[in-house]
Amino acid sequence: MRQLTLDVFLRGEVERSRVASVGSSGVSESQSGVGVVEDKPELISEFKFEIKEPRDTGQCYLLSVVYDGKSRRALVKLYDPECDDIYFWYDNTGHKPYFLVDIPPDKVKQMSKVVGHPAFDHVEVVEKYDLLEDRRRVMTKIVVKDPKAVAVLREYFPKAWEAKIKYHDNYIYDRGLIPGMLYRVENGSLVPVDPEIPEDIVKSIEEVFDEDSRSLAREWLPIFQTPPPNLKRVALDIEVYTETREHIPNPIKAEEPVVSVAFAGSDGYRRVLILLSEKTIRNGIGEPPETLPKDVWIEFFDNEKAMILEVFRVINKYPVLLTFNGDNFDLNYLYHRALKLGISRSEIPLSITEDGSVRILKGVHLDLYKFFENRAIQVYAFGDKYKEYTLDAIASVFLGVRKIQLDASIAELTLSELASYNFRDSYLTLSLTTFDDNLVMKLIILLMRISRLSIEDVCRLKVSSWIRNLFYWEHRRRGYLIPLSEDIIERKGTAVTSATIKGKKYAGAIVIKPETGVYFNVVVVDFASLYPSIIKKWNLSYETVNCPHEECKANRIPETKHWVCLRRRGLTAEITGLLRDFRVKLYKKLSKRKDLPKHEREWYDVVQRAMKVYINASYGVFGADTFPLYCPPAAESVTAIGRYTIKKTISKAQEMGLNIIYGDTDSLFINNPKPEQLQKLIEWVSSELGLDIEVDKEYRYVAFSGRKKNYIGVLKDGTVDVKGLVGKKRNTPEFLKKAFNKVIDVLRDVKDKDEFDRAIAKIKDIVRECYEKLKFKELTLDELAFKTTLSKNVEEYTKNIPPHVKAAKMLISVGKHVSAGSIISYVKVGSKVGVKPIQLAKLDEIDTSKYIDYIKTTFKQVLDALNIELEELMGTSKLELFLK
């Protein structure tokens, strides 16, 4: 075998003694005269980081707080933009955990079990405003010594408030701090640093907000105007030795060695550490592939423990560590593998919290998988651009670069291939935070500021927690009592409308059934963010719906028995309204202003996106029973007013002679409107309903199949909107999607009624070709596969067994690993069970008749709209015969 030297790899700097030379036959003497790494104990002390305290002068961004209730000390992690490093600020605050009760303090003091308990500290009297009852309340604050004792002492009180708020959140509230904001240390405390705000933005507050919102708007302005830090960060990705591609290493057991670790830093750091062992070197080094950039620094270790210690050292050099699924895999594996190799806990700069997330001791860890998996981020921040939560899928959407495609297991790769594969992953992970001028990092910083959550929490928690945290913060700041969920339900009751869908809690939106057919020149008008606007306009909030005042009861909410308060401003209405106005009237406009520098415009665009996430989720959370401020009457009031609004608008439009052909929730499809009629309608809605409608789309034509949420529309610019048709659904077989897309392409070119005839002829050909391919088995199994997500583990399907679960069971019986979240690819076969996973199926087993049914339903939706009979299209008896 050819002796390969490391020269090909060492295009970067050669570092110390960790470089070895390898041949395909094993480790040999190094080219550069340095030896192979030994297990060096002195490496261990290297990664222990010093705790740096902030400089006396200078400004730091607040990133995270670790509150230690036992020592009554908060460890505040600050990012110093001048030296790109983390500083710690210890606040020996004396801040103790507590909860509130509605028992007078003297009574509490008589409770010997409480006062005598070792965890008891003292009681204080506090005054809170009870929004549910609209009155002041004097309450007793029971302060405890040990956070764990909150739960113990609570047992003596039937009702306790604020007992479940996390201590570090508590600390942030009580200190009035906002994560993500800029502070300086002064006289032992953190003092906010006010940003410079352009004159015209300050002025616009007067125009944008009404009088009672202005002071709040001014308080919020620094949140959006403080420039974001550009956090220095490094992405990490590890590869674990696996024999087969299917085998997923277990991070808790951590049985196999970590064979490669790649880093990609925002400062240009690019490095791969590779383990040389009998297992990894058996395929040799190989030629470095083109996919491995020339400036990546590759290092070889012959000792896994030394390599992992080096990884820990690098982690500690950076204030922010990025991973893609590091909570579940990479960091978890490193942690357990380190323990397994005899590295002691104190030498591992990671800790795993109760909820399974990994914290790093010095800096902060961001798991981008968790961030991109967040539905609110996916839908509202990125417009549903990516559909799958894999590094490959997300990177290809945002970066246009994919993972390196492997058709072998880690065990079968040469070391060059391994390095290249591993590096690409870490590079993609870093790039997910750097594309579009660090868009994702900016978004995270803004979400921290709006939700008042630490950087790790904002990435790990979902939108309901973000909103909850902002609400709690606002309650405490204003001295409002944070209500108990059961008190909201008791006072406000449950929903009074009934849902159309069984199992849902209340009635939702209206969908108008469209008449089948093709309509030319269709204008779509819609209500600009309908539900948030309703919340603002109608003063909706958990405390204002069904308020305790007699005089408000006449202020009814249409279609319900509910009423809404006239006396007090609703908190939800205020906050949602504030963010809505900021977004629509200020930041959306700023983001489009060409006279501003590019980076400023881009920042304003991120600002309006972050607001969008919040605004759009503000209705949904009040209808979610898991939300601590869950309030069904408030949620159903929103949808009820939505129905009322759209009904009113439709009848007005019809009065005016407009032809409404379809509508869904907040949109109306109008056939052939005169522009002046539209203008009149828009003005009427604004003056009579106090809401804004706008022209959203103009279709050259729309083809309705007659089903709701199911149509094809061609916009004036030729863009085709396909809504709800099976041909577009993710689980339909690829050959059908292809044929369907061809049909769409034909429809795109149709300009007027006459062109339909020609289009129909083309569509006929496409459908026929599709049939023939199936008939003559000119399709691959892949093209025939239905790809359905397994939403639960197979054993949890008890009520019935859908086809994809049957296929999944067959996979398990041959030893394949499938679990909740796996996408099962299966085909329809002639056997008794009727399905087979593609891995086990053969092309000649395919049940053609089942597929013919699918072809029919797919195209029927299109053909219904075009008023063509399917049979007419097939025409010949050839197919009829075929069906038998």
Next chain:
DNA sequence: ACGAGTAAATC
């Protein structure tokens, strides 16, 4: 751990 409504396939 955001909501409800619609369509389709399958048991």
Next chain:
DNA sequence: GATTTACT
């Protein structure tokens, strides 16, 4: 009719 999935 109930369950499950994918979509609005």
